[in-house]
Amino acid sequence: MTPPRDALSHDRVLQAALALADAHGLDALSMRRLGAELGVEAMSLYRHVPNKEALLDAMVDAIVRSWIDAGDAASTDWRDRLGAIMHRAHATMLARPWSVELITVRPRVGEGRLRYAEAVTTALLEAGFTPQLAHHGLHIVDGTIMGFTAQQARRPTAVALGDRVQALADGSLAHEYPGISRTIREHHDHDEEYALMVDLVIEGLARLRDGEAPRRTGLGANYALAIS
Amino acid sequence: MTPPRDALSHDRVLQAALALADAHGLDALSMRRLGAELGVEAMSLYRHVPNKEALLDAMVDAIVRSWIDAGDAASTDWRDRLGAIMHRAHATMLARPWSVELITVRPRVGEGRLRYAEAVTTALLEAGFTPQLAHHGLHIVDGTIMGFTAQQARRPTAVALGDRVQALADGSLAHEYPGISRTIREHHDHDEEYALMVDLVIEGLARLRDGEAPRRTGLGANYALAIS
DNA sequence: GGTCGATAGCTTACGACGTAAGCATACAGC
DNA sequence: GCTGTATGCTTACGTCGTAAGCTATCGACC
Numbered sequence: 001m002t003p004p005r006d007a008l009s010h011d012r013v014l015q016a017a018l019a020l021a022d023a024h025g026l027d028a029l030s031m032r033r034l035g036a037e038l039g040v041e042a043m044s045l046y047r048h049v050p051n052k053e054a055l056l057d058a059m060v061d062a063i064v065r066s067w068i069d070a071g072d073a074a075s076t077d078w079r080d081r082l083g084a085i086m087h088r089a090h091a092t093m094l095a096r097p098w099s100v101e102l103i104t105v106r107p108r109v110g111e112g113r114l115r116y117a118e119a120v121t122t123a124l125l126e127a128g129f130t131p132q133l134a135h136h137g138l139h140i141v142d143g144t145i146m147g148f149t150a151q152q153a154r155r156p157t158a159v160a161l162g163d164r165v166q167a168l169a170d171g172s173l174a175h176e177y178p179g180i181s182r183t184i185r186e187h188h189d190h191d192e193e194y195a196l197m198v199d200l201v202i203e204g205l206a207r208l209r210d211g212e213a214p215r216r217t218g219l220g221a222n223y224a225l226a227i228s
Numbered sequence: 229m230t231p232p233r234d235a236l237s238h239d240r241v242l243q244a245a246l247a248l249a250d251a252h253g254l255d256a257l258s259m260r261r262l263g264a265e266l267g268v269e270a271m272s273l274y275r276h277v278p279n280k281e282a283l284l285d286a287m288v289d290a291i292v293r294s295w296i297d298a299g300d301a302a303s304t305d306w307r308d309r310l311g312a313i314m315h316r317a318h319a320t321m322l323a324r325p326w327s328v329e330l331i332t333v334r335p336r337v338g339e340g341r342l343r344y345a346e347a348v349t350t351a352l353l354e355a356g357f358t359p360q361l362a363h364h365g366l367h368i369v370d371g372t373i374m375g376f377t378a379q380q381a382r383r384p385t386a387v388a389l390g391d392r393v394q395a396l397a398d399g400s401l402a403h404e405y406p407g408i409s410r411t412i413r414e415h416h417d418h419d420e421e422y423a424l425m426v427d428l429v430i431e432g433l434a435r436l437r438d439g440e441a442p443r444r445t446g447l448g449a450n451y452a453l454a455i456s
Numbered sequence: 457g458g459t460c461g462a463t464a465g466c467t468t469a470c471g472a473c474g475t476a477a478g479c480a481t482a483c484a485g486c
Numbered sequence: 487g488c489t490g491t492a493t494g495c496t497t498a499c500g501t502c503g504t505a506a507g508c509t510a511t512c513g514a515c516c
Contacts, residue, residue, distance in 0.1 A: 008493080030473065043475075044494045052474065104332050107382035114396075114405055121407035135411040139379060140425050147375015151367060154335035168342075177342055179349035183363040197368050200432035208428065236464080258502065271504075272465045280503065459516080466509075473502070480495075486488085 008040065010048045014058050018096075021059070026098040057108045063099050065112030066092050068119045078127035079202050082141065085119060086198045089145045093153065100153040104146055117142075129209050137205050144201050152190050236268065238276045242286050246324075249287070254326040285336045291327050293340030294320050296347045306355035307430050310369065313347060314426045317373045321381065328381040332374055345370075357437050365433050372429050380418050 016038050021029050031052055035042040049055045067089040072081050093100050120141050124134035167173045174181040244266050249257050259280055263270040277283045295317040300309050321328050348369050352362035395401045402409040 031475080032473075041495055042473095043496080046475075047493060101333050104378050105329050105382075114408065118405045118407050121411055125407055125410065131411040132414045132416075134407070135414050135416060136421050136424060138411070139376070139421060140428070143376035143379045143425065144371065145375070146378060147373070148367070148371035150332050150374060150378075151371045154333075177346045179346050179353055179362070180342065182353065183349055183359040183366070186360045186363050188360075188363060193364050193367060196364060196436070197371065200368070200429065200436065203435075204428035204432050207431075208424070259504080260502075268464095269466055271467080274504075275464060457516100460514090462512090462514105464509100464511080467507085468505105469507105470505085471503100474500095476497105476499080478496085478498105481493080483492085484490090486490105 008038065008044065008048055010058075012038070013045055013048050013055065014062065017055055017059055018062065021098050022096060026101060056102060057106055057110060060099070060103050060106050060108070061110030061112040063092060063096065063103065063112070064110070064116055067112075067116045072119060072123075078123045079206070081123040082120065082202055082205075083198055085116070085123075086141065086145055086201075087195070089116075090149050090194055093149045097153045100146075100150050104150055124205070127209065129205075133208060137208075140201060140205065144197060148194055148197055152194070155190075236266065236272065236276055238286075240266070241273055241276050241283065242290065245283055245287055246290065249326050250324060254330060284330060285334055285338060288327070288331050288334050288336070289338030289340040291320060291324065291331065291340070292338070292344055295340075295344045300347060300351075306351045307434070309351040310348065310430055310433075311426055313344070313351075314369065314373055314429075315423070317344075318377050318422055321377045325381045328374075328378050332378055352433070355437065357433075361436060365436075368429060368433065372425060376422055376425055380422070383418075 013034070017029060017034055020034055020037055030042075031045055032042040035045055038045075045055075049058075068085060069088065072084055075081050075084070093103070117138055120138050121134050124137045125131070129137060168177065168181055168184050171181060241262070245257060245262055248262055248265055258270075259273055260270040263273055266273075273283075277286075296313060297316065300312055303309050303312070321331070345366055348366050349362050352365045353359065357365060396405065396409055396412050399409060
């Protein structure tokens with residue numbers, strides 16, 4: 001059967017879902033609305049997607065896949081390779097703010113995430129990290145990307161919604177929160193801030209590899225035990 | 229009117245919501261079920277809580293509030309103060325895995341979050357950081373806590389759900405993903421890994437304060453522009 | 457002590473949501 | 487032309503958050 005020009009397919013559904021989230025946010029992405037966007041009833045989508053969860057997973061993987069680039073491996077400097085990945089991940093997520101939430105919450109390991117993890121891991125291994133340390137490094141890089149980006153992505157909302165943020169900015173809470181009041185008025189370039197952290201992390205990883213014992217603040221377990 | 233022993237109140241609703249999430253996860257927290265748990269109809273809750281969103285925000289703030297401790301300020305060493313906060317935050321979130329998702333997604337600035345931000349900021353300011361750098365430091369610390377913890381919290385799920393993770397562990401995907409296959413079999417202590425990152429970040433902040441120019445991997449903006 | 461206003465909880469109802477089950481259509485291969 | 491299979495539609499169920507209005511209880515005051 002030659003499908004008509006506008007036949008559905010897994011990919012068409014996926015693309016429409018991405019477009020809908022881009023246009024109206026993640027909350028607007030319901031199966032009914034997605035169907036409508038495709039000129040089709042909601043239930044028809046289930047011919048091409050097992051359920052909504054799987055669709056969300058596919059969306060996540062499509063995005064994570066774009067974090068890496070075939071050209072990365074060409075660079076010989078592992079710092080550049082890692083930096084490129086981290087900045088690309090940051091930029092692509094900020095371009096679709098809804099994706100941050102989605103990626104944070106859905107841990108399914110798909111093709112894209114595997115390729116990304118592989119790229120980071122091999123960069124570290126080739127740079128002389130032990131397998132143990134490379135594994136830690138992957139988690140540290142991952143945490144850095146997600147944590148910083150998540151925080152940055154939700155900052156505009158925080159400003160828009162937080163009545164208190166205004167009070168802080170105009171100084172009326174200066175007595176209660178002197179520290180924040182003093183720092184909040186600075187001008188901040190968030191992209192530059194991220195670059196700062198990326199370099200901080202990469203430099204820290206290099207020092208770990210080189211066996212320079214970090215000045216320990218005390219074993220983490222102590223704190224964990226102290227409060228549990 | 230003396231309320232009967234079991235009268236509702238904002239606090240009782242909040243505590244019940246926390247308990248329900250602890251016991252059955254965030255998905256189980258519906259207004260109907262929460263009401264049932266309190267022996268009350270769903271709509272009765274709305275006398276004490278404006279809507280579900282506000283309840284979730286209150287839950288978040290109750291948790292974030294526990295990240296700091298009055299004793300922190302007593303310590304003179306800023307590394308210890310920061311380390312204590314970061315480890316406490318990590319531990320309290322892991323103790324309630326559902327909170328990670330909630331905190332990541334809801335950026336409302338409440339009392340607890342302000343106090344936490346203030347504690348981190350003043351620790352940095354008192355350690356000689358410029359206001360500008362202290363502000364960056366807060367975001368870096370925040371990103372580190374959330375990113376790493378989020379990733380760790382969802383890792384068990386990733387293992388449970390990812391059919392591929394098994395394939396990686398037993399080596400059948402070694403050809404496609406040699407790097408991950410090599411590192412995934414290492415034994416990992418995740419708390420120790422977090423301690424590693426905390427020290428890495430604190431040490432990196434110290435170097436920023438001391439004006440040691442990090443070895444730049446190239447300006448972040450370059451990457452961002454290259455792909456957008 | 458009778459009345460009154462406020463408070464707390466209940467009832468009903470609406471419009472979303474994800475999706476199970478079964479039906480209708482339309483094509484490909486014979 | 488017949489038949490099997492793939493595709494999309496229809497209907498329906500149980501869930502959700504919450505708007506609107508009702509009822510019952512109780513302290514405060516005349």
